[in-house]
Amino acid sequence: MPKRARTTAFALLSSIALLTTAACTGQSTSGADDDASAETTINFWHAWSAPNEVKAVKSLIAGFEKAHPNIHVNVVGNMTDDKINQALRAGGSKAPDVMSSFTTNAVGKFCSSGALVDLNPFFEKADIDPAKTFPTAMNEYTQFEGDRCTAPLLGDAYGLYYNKTAFEKAGITAPPKTWSEFEADAKKLTIPQGDSFKQLGFMPNYHGWETTTEHYMGQFSPTYFDKAGKSTVATDPAVAAAFTTQKKLVDELGGYQKLEKYRSKLGDEWGPKHPFHTGQVAMQLDGEWRLGMALEAKPGFEIGVAPLPVPDDQADQYGKGYITGTITGIAATSKKQNAAWELVKYITTDTDAVVGFSNAIHNVPSTLDALKSPKLKYDPRFKTFLDIAANPDSTTSPASLNGGVYLSTIQNLGYDYESGRTKDLKAGLTAAAQQIDTDIAQAK
Amino acid sequence: MSTVTLASKRRRAALRTAAFMSPWLIGFTVFFAYPMISTLYFSFMHYDGFKPPTWSGTKNWTYVFESYPYFWPALRNTLWLVVITVTLRVLFGLGIGLLITKIKTGAGVFRTLFYLPYLAPPVAATMAFAFLFNPGTGPVNSILEKVGIPAPGWFNDPSWSKPALTLLFLWGVGDLMVIFMAALLDVPKEQYEAAELDGASAWQRFRYVTIPNISPIIMFAVVTGVIAAMQCYTQPLVAGKVASGVIQGAGTLFEPGYPEKSTLTLPQLIYNLGFQRFDYGSACVVALVLFALSMAFTAFLMRRRGGLIQAGD
Numbered sequence: 001m002p003k004r005a006r007t008t009a010f011a012l013l014s015s016i017a018l019l020t021t022a023a024c025t026g027q028s029t030s031g032a033d034d035d036a037s038a039e040t041t042i043n044f045w046h047a048w049s050a051p052n053e054v055k056a057v058k059s060l061i062a063g064f065e066k067a068h069p070n071i072h073v074n075v076v077g078n079m080t081d082d083k084i085n086q087a088l089r090a091g092g093s094k095a096p097d098v099m100s101s102f103t104t105n106a107v108g109k110f111c112s113s114g115a116l117v118d119l120n121p122f123f124e125k126a127d128i129d130p131a132k133t134f135p136t137a138m139n140e141y142t143q144f145e146g147d148r149c150t151a152p153l154l155g156d157a158y159g160l161y162y163n164k165t166a167f168e169k170a171g172i173t174a175p176p177k178t179w180s181e182f183e184a185d186a187k188k189l190t191i192p193q194g195d196s197f198k199q200l201g202f203m204p205n206y207h208g209w210e211t212t213t214e215h216y217m218g219q220f221s222p223t224y225f226d227k228a229g230k231s232t233v234a235t236d237p238a239v240a241a242a243f244t245t246q247k248k249l250v251d252e253l254g255g256y257q258k259l260e261k262y263r264s265k266l267g268d269e270w271g272p273k274h275p276f277h278t279g280q281v282a283m284q285l286d287g288e289w290r291l292g293m294a295l296e297a298k299p300g301f302e303i304g305v306a307p308l309p310v311p312d313d314q315a316d317q318y319g320k321g322y323i324t325g326t327i328t329g330i331a332a333t334s335k336k337q338n339a340a341w342e343l344v345k346y347i348t349t350d351t352d353a354v355v356g357f358s359n360a361i362h363n364v365p366s367t368l369d370a371l372k373s374p375k376l377k378y379d380p381r382f383k384t385f386l387d388i389a390a391n392p393d394s395t396t397s398p399a400s401l402n403g404g405v406y407l408s409t410i411q412n413l414g415y416d417y418e419s420g421r422t423k424d425l426k427a428g429l430t431a432a433a434q435q436i437d438t439d440i441a442q443a444k
Numbered sequence: 445m446s447t448v449t450l451a452s453k454r455r456r457a458a459l460r461t462a463a464f465m466s467p468w469l470i471g472f473t474v475f476f477a478y479p480m481i482s483t484l485y486f487s488f489m490h491y492d493g494f495k496p497p498t499w500s501g502t503k504n505w506t507y508v509f510e511s512y513p514y515f516w517p518a519l520r521n522t523l524w525l526v527v528i529t530v531t532l533r534v535l536f537g538l539g540i541g542l543l544i545t546k547i548k549t550g551a552g553v554f555r556t557l558f559y560l561p562y563l564a565p566p567v568a569a570t571m572a573f574a575f576l577f578n579p580g581t582g583p584v585n586s587i588l589e590k591v592g593i594p595a596p597g598w599f600n601d602p603s604w605s606k607p608a609l610t611l612l613f614l615w616g617v618g619d620l621m622v623i624f625m626a627a628l629l630d631v632p633k634e635q636y637e638a639a640e641l642d643g644a645s646a647w648q649r650f651r652y653v654t655i656p657n658i659s660p661i662i663m664f665a666v667v668t669g670v671i672a673a674m675q676c677y678t679q680p681l682v683a684g685k686v687a688s689g690v691i692q693g694a695g696t697l698f699e700p701g702y703p704e705k706s707t708l709t710l711p712q713l714i715y716n717l718g719f720q721r722f723d724y725g726s727a728c729v730v731a732l733v734l735f736a737l738s739m740a741f742t743a744f745l746m747r748r749r750g751g752l753i754q755a756g757d
Contacts, residue, residue, distance in 0.1 A: 265580030
């Protein structure tokens with residue numbers, strides 16, 4: 001063999017040898033065999049970043065450490081999903097034993113990939129029935145195909161905020177209960193100014209902060225998937241109804257272009273200049289956190305809170321809403337899963353801990369007992385969100401094998417439909433359903 | 445005996461050469477060859493980063509080319525940025541360089557003014573641009589409306605988002621300006637004098653004296669520009685995010701490309717597929733496409749350089 005050929009062969013063999021060792025990262029450990037009563041330190045990663053939230057997490061952990069003096073918790077805050085994903089893959093002593101994330105859509109990915117351990121055996125061992133502990137929607141979005149790899153850590157419920165002062169001026173006496181009432185009220189509340197608005201009744205566009213397709217659809221109770229796991233967006237009338245309702249609102253309130261131009265003038269979602277605070281929009285679809293933020297901004301009007309409207313043919317279900325929230329789970333790479341479980345159990349099922357945390361950060365409690373707890377302190381208007389969370393008709397978007405990809409597909413169709421790029425909704429929904437099925441097949 | 449000595453001498457020489465080359469060889473192997481082969485390997489595997497990879501044949505390739513709805517828009521956008529933005533950046537950088545070399549007074553001030561934007565971090569620069577070009581509240585549209593010019597939607601309008609990005613890249617043209625200035629000041633004066641004596645006009649002097657002299661620098665600017673445009677990630681992503689008003693919050697998954705996939709680029713897809721969808725196989729396919737495109741563009745430009753770079757350059 002000539003020298004050059006030998007060198008080439010050597011290089012190739014080296015590469016192949018390297019390749020065969022390439023896929024040995026982030027392998028899961030199986031089972032938990034650590035002693036939770038021994039002295040240990042675990043890592044807890046969360047995504048909260050506001051000073052009051054960070055303080056609340058510290059207080060929650062202090063309560064846990066008091067109850068479990070042998071388990072110390074190293075808390076790391078302000079963690080994005082991307083960082084958490086990477087740490088879950090890599091593992092190691094600095095990676096989280098317990099993680100929490102705001103993205104419930106990722107549950108399917110976490111469960112199916114084995115990034116987080118199935119908590120069912122832990123719940124069984126602790127004699128806790130999740131179905132009797134958590135509200136229906138929260139119990140649903142924390143598991144995927146029987147694998148409960150997460151538990152709810154407080155929740156978010158979506159409702160309607162409205163400017164009571166603007167309502168009075170427009171002669172509206174009560175918040176709308178159906179979408180047709182809502183449309184009429186939104187038009188009454190809209191005050192034009194030149195080619196724009198002095199006050200817009202409602203910003204219906206899908207880019208209007210929380211007015212996403214999934215949040216609208218929560219009011220229509222769609223199924224999303226059939227028993228075989230195939231997308232039902234093309235066949236479920238609830239989906240088409242949600243799309244047409246939103247499109248009608250867009251058209252009735254001035255059309256997509258005019259609304260988008262107005263939207264570009266509005267303040268951002270998390271700042272004090274949010275258009276609801278400033279009176280630029282009179283009604284707002286939003287989560288329970290908006291109440292505290294709006295009150296802090298000291299708007300010059302009285303804030304009203306109500307459940308979001310329901311379709312006219314579902315009037316008897318008024319009071320339901322879309323539910324999502326924060327999830328927490330145990331990393332498969334953790335060597336301290338029993339100790340980690342003690343923390344997860346405490347922060348997700350201990351009524352006093354859940355109530356205390358909810359009081360501190362004004363999120364919806366995520367256990368049925370905490371929702372009824374007399375220790376829960378809240379503005380009377382916050383009760384609306386507690387009721388939405390406890391409502392059995394409230395909905396969520398189910399976990400999927402590839403996370404929230406199906407929701408993005410629906411959302412993209414929404415962008416095309418509201419802007420008029422897609423005119424044939426039925427064809428659009430059929431294509432979206434095919435895309436969702438293809439994406440899921442790709443993830444298998 | 446002498447043969448053995450000669451052979452051992454040669455072996456020693458080869459070893460010495462290898463030893464001197466080893467820093468580069470190790471770097472090349474670890475940071476290029478191995479990742480490259482790994483990328484190719486994973487493009488035929490189903491791999492989510494957690495479970496061991498499994499063979500999936502050409503499934504990832506088929507998915508990316510036939511079913512992944514973002515691939516073709518991202519490819520078109522990337523090519524648009526390569527062709528339009530790189531051309532304009534080179535022309536603009538050369539133009540500014542020429543102007544400043546011709547200025548007698550205040551050249552230093554202009555040089556600083558044009559170079560400063562290049563130093564702005566990409567995220568901050570893009571956010572500032574999104575603010576300036578905000579169709580509702582931005583000063584750019586206010587001025588345009590005042591002078592009676594119809595104001596575009598910029599980052600909120602799919603037909604204007606890429607031109608807006610191009611303006612952002614032109615604003616940060618300071619790096620090319622400096623390189624071109626150095627090249628222009630290096631052109632021998634006697635060649636201009638000779639051309640002038642022969643009665644050459646300003647355009648002819650530029651065409652037949654300046655361009656041939658600075659052609660290697662033009663080639664450098666084009667090749668590095670193409671590679672940078674291929675790898676464009678931050679600015680379109682930030683611009684799309686700011687303009688869309690979507691901030692990743694509870695339960696929302698931001699997909700890049702606002703408005704209407706017009707700011708999607710191939711590197712964004714690699715990130716989206718790999719780190720957000722846990723689909724490393726498809727991410728590797730897109731990475732390979734990006735690599736192949738970069739290689740093709742560079743090879744094409746290098747072949748064309750015969751017409752651009754003179755013998756002896």
